[in-house]
Amino acid sequence: MRIATWNVNSVRARVDRIVDWLVREDVDVLGMQEIKCRPDQFPRAQFEAAGYHLEIHGLNQWNGVAFASKHEMTDVTTTFEGMPGFGEPVQPTLDGSGPAVDANNIPLEARAMGVTVDGLRLWSLYVPNGRSLDHAHYAYKLEWLKALRTNTERWLTENPQLRLALMGDWNIAPTDADMGDPSFTPGVSTHVSVPEREMFASFEGLVGDAVRPFAPEGFTFWDYKQLRFPRDEGMRIDFIMASEAFRDQVVDAHIDRNERKGDAPSDHVPVVVDLDLTLSDEEYEDDDMPMIFG
DNA sequence: ATGGCTCGTTCAACGAGA
Numbered sequence: 530m531r532i533a534t535w536n537v538n539s540v541r542a543r544v545d546r547i548v549d550w551l552v553r554e555d556v557d558v559l560g561m562q563e564i565k566c567r568p569d570q571f572p573r574a575q576f577e578a579a580g581y582h583l584e585i586h587g588l589n590q591w592n593g594v595a596f597a598s599k600h601e602m603t604d605v606t607t608t609f610e611g612m613p614g615f616g617e618p619v620q621p622t623l624d625g626s627g628p629a630v631d632a633n634n635i636p637l638e639a640r641a642m643g644v645t646v647d648g649l650r651l652w653s654l655y656v657p658n659g660r661s662l663d664h665a666h667y668a669y670k671l672e673w674l675k676a677l678r679t680n681t682e683r684w685l686t687e688n689p690q691l692r693l694a695l696m697g698d699w700n701i702a703p704t705d706a707d708m709g710d711p712s713f714t715p716g717v718s719t720h721v722s723v724p725e726r727e728m729f730a731s732f733e734g735l736v737g738d739a740v741r742p743f744a745p746e747g748f749t750f751w752d753y754k755q756l757r758f759p760r761d762e763g764m765r766i767d768f769i770m771a772s773e774a775f776r777d778q779v780v781d782a783h784i785d786r787n788e789r790k791g792d793a794p795s796d797h798v799p800v801v802v803d804l805d806l807t808l809s810d811e812e813y814e815d816d817d818m819p820m821i822f823g
Numbered sequence: 824a825t826g827g828c829t830c831g832t833t834c835a836a837c838g839a840g841a
Contacts, residue, residue, distance in 0.1 A: 538840085539830055563840085565831065590831045591839070658841060700841075713841080720841065752841065753828035764841080796829080796841085 530804040532558045534653065534696035534769060535788075536750075536797035540564040540595070543795055544572040548579050550788060550799065557599050558646050559799075560653030562698045564593035571595070586639045588628070594642045594653040594697070602644040610683075611676040612637060615657070615669050640673070647806060649775065650684070654697030659719035667719060670700070674728045681735045685772060692775040695736055698750075698797065699768050703729045707765035709748060710757060720766065736770040739802050743782035750797045751789060758789050767800050778804040 533556050537543050540561060551559060559581075564571065568585040576583055576597050586607040587593030596602060607629075614635035621627065621634055629637045640655040654677070657670040677695070685691055702708040702720050715721050748763030757763060771779070781803040788798040 542830065563830090658839080660839085660841090710841080718841090750841075755827060757828095766841080793829090 530806055531556050531801060533799045533801040534560045534767060535799040536562040536698040536767060536795060538563050538795040541566055541572055544575050548575045552579050559597045560651060560696050561595045562653060562655035564595050565590050566593060584642060584644055586642045588639045592639045592655055594639060594655055596642060596644050596653055598646055600646050602646055604645040606643040607641060608637060609641060609677060609680040611679060613669060613672045648692060650691055650693045652695050654695055656698060656700045658700050662722060671724055671728055678731055685735055690774045691772055693772040694769055694775050696769040698766060700766055701725045701729045702764045702766055709762050710752060710764050711762060732770060736772055737776060739769045739771040739776050739779050740782040740800055744784050747784045749784055749800055753796055767797055769800055769802050778806055778808045780805045
C-alpha cells in the first residue's frame with residue numbers, strides 16, 4: 530500500500546502532472562493540499578479515468594484539500610472538534626445553509642479532510658501559514674494546531690491501536706536541518722519560531738515522523754523565487770506524522786524531489802510511505818516472546 | 824532598499840503563498 534501527500538498548488542494548473550505521477554508511481558492513496566478550487570471546478574475526469582475515487586473539500590480559490598484513492602474511502606470528514614476559523618464573524622443562518630463556522634461564528638477554511646481506507650485513518654492537512662509573527666494568522670496557526678493535537682490525543686486514547694496518519698503541509702520546519710532558505714531568520718520569521726517548533730514537538734508521543742527514518746535528509750518545498758531549487762535552498766515542511774500502529778506497518782518512504790523539476794512544477798514535492806498491511810501487532814508480540822532453544 | 828515566481832481572480836493589478 531503506497532500512500533502520499535502533496536501540496537499541489539492548484540489541481541487545475543497541474544492535473545496532467547499529478548495524474549501522470551500517480552499512475553507512474555502506482556500510488557494507492559494521495560492526500561492533496563492547496564487544490565485552490567471548489568468541487569464543481571475539480572478536474573475529476575482525469576483522476577477517474579486513471580482509476581481513482583475522489584473526495585474534495587474546497588470553498589474558493591484559497592486552500593482546499595482532497596483525496597484521490599484507488600480504494601474505497603469511508604467516514605469522510607472536513608473538520609475536527611474545536612477547529613478555529615479565520616476572518617470576521619458572520620451571521621449564522623437558522624437552517625445551517627450558510628458557511629460552516631467555529632464557536633465564535635468565524636468561517637472555517639478548507640484545510641482538513643479525514644478519510645478511512647483499509648482501516649487506516651488518514652488526514653490531508655493544510656496548516657495555516659502564519660504570514661508573520663505579529664499577524665493574526667500566526668495566532669490562528671497555533672490555535673489550529675492546538676485543536677488538532679487535542680483531537681489526536683483523544684482519537685488515540687479511544688483507540689491506542691488506531692493506524693492514524695496526519696499528513697500534509699505543516700508549514701513548520703521542526704529542526705534547523707529542515708530550513709535551508711536563507712530568507713527565513715530565527716526570531717523573525719514564521720516556520721522556525723520557538724512556539725511553532727514547540728507546537729510541532731507537542732505531537733511527540735502521539736504521532737511520529739513516518740518518513741524521516743527512511744529519508745533522513747531532504748527538503749519538500751523550494752520557493753519559486755531566487756533560484757531556490759537549483760541552489761537547494763528549500764525547507765522540509767511536508768510530513769506524514771503517524772501513530773505507532775501505523776508506523777509498525779511502514780516498510781519504506783521517500784521524498785520525490787524529481788517532481789520539482791520540469792515544466793510547471795508545484796513548489797512542493799510528494800512525500801511517500803509504503804506500508805505492508807500484513808504486518809500485525811501479533812507478529813510483533815510474537816517477536817518479543819522469549820526464544821526457547823531446544 | 825526592493826523584488827524576486829506562481830496561482831486565481833478576471834484583463835489590472837492584487838492577495839496569498841512560505
